[in-house]
Amino acid sequence: MTSSKEYTVVNVAINRPLFREFAYKVNAQLGPSHIGSRVTVNFANQEMVGIITEINPKLEFDENKLKTAILLDEKSFLTDDVLKTLFFGSSYYHYPLGQCFNVALPKILRDGGPFDYEVIPALELKENIDEALISKIRSKEQLNILELLKDGPIRRSQLRERGFLSSQENALIKKGLVSIVNLKIENLPFTHLKDDILKETPPEPNIEQHNAIVAVTECEGFKTFLLNGITGSGKTEVYLRIIENVLKKGKAVLILVPEIALTPQTFDRFYRRFKVPVSSMHSALSDRERLDAYLDMAKGRSGILIGTRTALFTPISNLGLIVIDEEHDSSFKQNDTFRYHARTLAITRAKINNCPIVLGSATPSLESFYNVRRGLFEKLDLKIRAGGARLPDFELIDLTKEPLTDGFKTGISETLEKEIGEETVKGNQVLLFLNRRGYSHHLVCHMCGHVFVCPHCDNLLTVHKKEQVLSCHVCENSIRIPNTCPQCGSDCLVEHGFGTEQVSEFLKLRYPDVGVERIDRDCVTTKSALEQKISRIRKGESQIMLGTQMLAKGHDFPDVTLVGIIDIDSGLFSDDFRALENTAQLLTQVAGRSGRGFKRGRVIIQTHHKDNLLLNKLIDPNFSYLDVASDLLETRKKMMLPPYSNQAFLLCNSSDRNRAHNFLLNLSYKIGAIKDNYANLAISPVLSDKMEKVQNRYHFNMLVSAVRRETLKAFLMDVRAMVAMDSLPQDVRFAIEVDPINMY
Numbered sequence: 001m002t003s004s005k006e007y008t009v010v011n012v013a014i015n016r017p018l019f020r021e022f023a024y025k026v027n028a029q030l031g032p033s034h035i036g037s038r039v040t041v042n043f044a045n046q047e048m049v050g051i052i053t054e055i056n057p058k059l060e061f062d063e064n065k066l067k068t069a070i071l072l073d074e075k076s077f078l079t080d081d082v083l084k085t086l087f088f089g090s091s092y093y094h095y096p097l098g099q100c101f102n103v104a105l106p107k108i109l110r111d112g113g114p115f116d117y118e119v120i121p122a123l124e125l126k127e128n129i130d131e132a133l134i135s136k137i138r139s140k141e142q143l144n145i146l147e148l149l150k151d152g153p154i155r156r157s158q159l160r161e162r163g164f165l166s167s168q169e170n171a172l173i174k175k176g177l178v179s180i181v182n183l184k185i186e187n188l189p190f191t192h193l194k195d196d197i198l199k200e201t202p203p204e205p206n207i208e209q210h211n212a213i214v215a216v217t218e219c220e221g222f223k224t225f226l227l228n229g230i231t232g233s234g235k236t237e238v239y240l241r242i243i244e245n246v247l248k249k250g251k252a253v254l255i256l257v258p259e260i261a262l263t264p265q266t267f268d269r270f271y272r273r274f275k276v277p278v279s280s281m282h283s284a285l286s287d288r289e290r291l292d293a294y295l296d297m298a299k300g301r302s303g304i305l306i307g308t309r310t311a312l313f314t315p316i317s318n319l320g321l322i323v324i325d326e327e328h329d330s331s332f333k334q335n336d337t338f339r340y341h342a343r344t345l346a347i348t349r350a351k352i353n354n355c356p357i358v359l360g361s362a363t364p365s366l367e368s369f370y371n372v373r374r375g376l377f378e379k380l381d382l383k384i385r386a387g388g389a390r391l392p393d394f395e396l397i398d399l400t401k402e403p404l405t406d407g408f409k410t411g412i413s414e415t416l417e418k419e420i421g422e423e424t425v426k427g428n429q430v431l432l433f434l435n436r437r438g439y440s441h442h443l444v445c446h447m448c449g450h451v452f453v454c455p456h457c458d459n460l461l462t463v464h465k466k467e468q469v470l471s472c473h474v475c476e477n478s479i480r481i482p483n484t485c486p487q488c489g490s491d492c493l494v495e496h497g498f499g500t501e502q503v504s505e506f507l508k509l510r511y512p513d514v515g516v517e518r519i520d521r522d523c524v525t526t527k528s529a530l531e532q533k534i535s536r537i538r539k540g541e542s543q544i545m546l547g548t549q550m551l552a553k554g555h556d557f558p559d560v561t562l563v564g565i566i567d568i569d570s571g572l573f574s575d576d577f578r579a580l581e582n583t584a585q586l587l588t589q590v591a592g593r594s595g596r597g598f599k600r601g602r603v604i605i606q607t608h609h610k611d612n613l614l615l616n617k618l619i620d621p622n623f624s625y626l627d628v629a630s631d632l633l634e635t636r637k638k639m640m641l642p643p644y645s646n647q648a649f650l651l652c653n654s655s656d657r658n659r660a661h662n663f664l665l666n667l668s669y670k671i672g673a674i675k676d677n678y679a680n681l682a683i684s685p686v687l688s689d690k691m692e693k694v695q696n697r698y699h700f701n702m703l704v705s706a707v708r709r710e711t712l713k714a715f716l717m718d719v720r721a722m723v724a725m726d727s728l729p730q731d732v733r734f735a736i737e738v739d740p741i742n743m744y
């Protein structure tokens with residue numbers, strides 16, 4: 001019947017906060033291959049790009065009234081698995097499908113741009129170049145670029161990822177040694193390389209690595225593996241081997257990494273190992289570069305995609321494996337718009353694809369650990385360090401016994417001070433960890449007690465000495481450090497607490513000859529700044545490094561023999577039930593930075609609570625991270641906290657405090673009427689967020705916990721129906737967050 005018509009009726013998902021799709025006519029004969037194709041539609045008098053989600057849907061009205069949509073893609077570029085993952089994600093996270101697509105598509109496609117390359121600028125070695133010219137080059141980086149180009153042209157964006165600067169590239173262009181070419185021309189699928197995919201000979205795997213490689217390689221269909229390997233145990237080497245085996249079958253691989261791990265070293269290991277083209281997707285790319293990587297994968301030109309969480313939604317022809325490195329990392333969770341967890345959706349995608357997925361970590365999340373216990377995941381262990389390096393020894397410094405020296409006031413106790421001195425004299429390196437930026441934590445008026453709070457947020461302002469500002473670490477606004485108190489006029493303003501800026505100032509004064517590198521977001525604003533610091537450390541020009549999270553993962557420092565944890569206590573006492581898990585992970589990860597080379601490493605932890613049970617387990621060589629995780633799981637079980645229950649937040653904010661508050665109160669009345677329909681469901685009263693005011697908006701929440709996932713889902717469907725998303729009161733924002741990892 002439909003074939004006789006000149007048009008096809010389709011359902012279209014639109015980027016609006018609406019939990020439904022809209023029917024349009026398209027003047028062509030469309031079939032299932034068009035599900036996922038983009039169309040332009042007129043929606044509420046606006047031209048918009050939408051996605052076809054259904055062909056010939058059931059209509060409840062006369063189709064002659066339908067408006068016409070214009071087809072943009074002759075065939076859907078979204079593969080079946082990406083579509084199904086998004087359908088699932090929309091329903092699991094209660095986020096409108098059209099808006100999910102909006103998060104999943106690269107901007108150029110979202111805006112209706114063509115699904116095709118333009119120009120891909122790359123560098124190519126010129127033919128018959130004068131060797132004399134090369135011998136004159138002093139810059140090691142320029143020589144390195146020339147060396148790499150011997151294997152063929154390389155994209156400029158890829159050279160940037162590997163740590164080279166465009167100025168170095170330009171110098172070579174100017175010298176006439178290389179030229180810019182357009183890489184679009186050679187557009188072969190990676191499979192033409194067949195079995196010849198390796199560039200280097202990999203090390204022989206040890207027995208544990210071998211077992212892990214075999215388990216995953218022999219897995220024919222879907223299965224989730226948790227590769228639990230201590231830091232430095234050779235997890236990456238295992239990924240590389242498994243990937244190799246998948247590539248040999250002509251299939252492609254998706255690797256998700258935390259944003260922080262996107263260092264030239266990460267990319268280099270893959271580029272160095274494989275002849276197969278590798279693409280990458282991360283926040284440093286332009287919209288065009290992002291689309292190019294997307295096209296590389298969709299068209300089968302690249303065999304490997306390395307990316308941060310959104311890379312998950314890239315269509316990949318013939319996907320054979322997904323890897324998530326550092327699966328416990330919180331950057332896999334998106335905390336606004338489409339509030340998904342990349343691990344959850346990656347597992348879904350692997351299942352749809354019927355391929356294995358490997359979650360790797362030295363410190364697995366309790367969720368994954370629980371799934372191993374439930375028999376849903378298979379755990380593979382790497383318990384020894386590859387290359388023979390040993391795990392460090394731990395020691396506690398009891399701060400209650402330390403004298404109040406100048407160093408103590410800036411975070412370095414006398415004992416730690418001495419240890420740093422001894423190690424550096426021996427020519428060794430020291431890594432100090434403090435997860436707090438700035439000079440002083442906050443500023444107080446000594447006369448009247450006035451504290452300096454962000455004018456836009458309920459947050460204390462941090463003192464930054466060098467810039468002479470008080471800065472809000474929530475909204476990033478800052479004001480000049482005042483000379484007097486705005487409340488009483490006194491000039492007696494006292495600083496409290498220390499941050500990395502102050503500690504590094506102390507270290508530079510105390511150890512003037514050894515070089516101190518501070519690594520945090522304030523002094524490392526570009527990738528190359530970070531690289532320069534790291535390179536000074538690698539070369540041994542600097543012996544002390546002090547840093548925040550930025551330093552905790554992704555980098556290997558073989559000469560570090562001492563790791564100092566300046567402040568652990570703030571992570572031991574928190575009202576967030578995940579704090580202990582996060583502290584255990586962080587401590588284990590930071591400790592893993594040391595003793596990677598031939599030298600034995602030590603980790604020294606400063607604390608006022610030397611009898612703390614968790615702390616003592618973490619440093620006991622007879623306990624592993626998993627033993628600690630096991631304990632933490634027991635507590636969660638007793639308290640019926642996730643993963644033993646399922647949580648969701650109902651979140652609301654507005655620039656008008658009452659409006660936000662009333663909106664949720666109102667919703668809570670309505671919820672009261674249906675609540676008894678659900679068994680084992682707990683709903684908190686309407687509460688302010690821990691930080692109620694953020695960027696001049698007032699935040700309120702309700703926490704929902706259910707023993708069963710199905711109950712939570714059904715309940716949230718009801719809530720969704722109660723909230724007319726498209727007609728919220730003016731200036732009120734409402735969101736549902738399923739499986740939150742932050743407490744509000």
Ligand code: ADP
Nearest residue numbers: 203204205206231232233234235236237386387
């Ligand atoms: P992880 O990812 O677990 O931190 P890596 O894969 O980075 O560990 O391995 C740590 C170091 O050991 C790297 O320098 C790596 O090249 C080396 N390595 C890994 N596996 C082997 C092996 N089987 N033989 C020799 N060296 C290895």
Ligand code: ZN
Nearest residue numbers: 445448485488
């Ligand atoms: Zn005052």
Ligand code: ZN
Nearest residue numbers: 454457472475
């Ligand atoms: Zn602020």
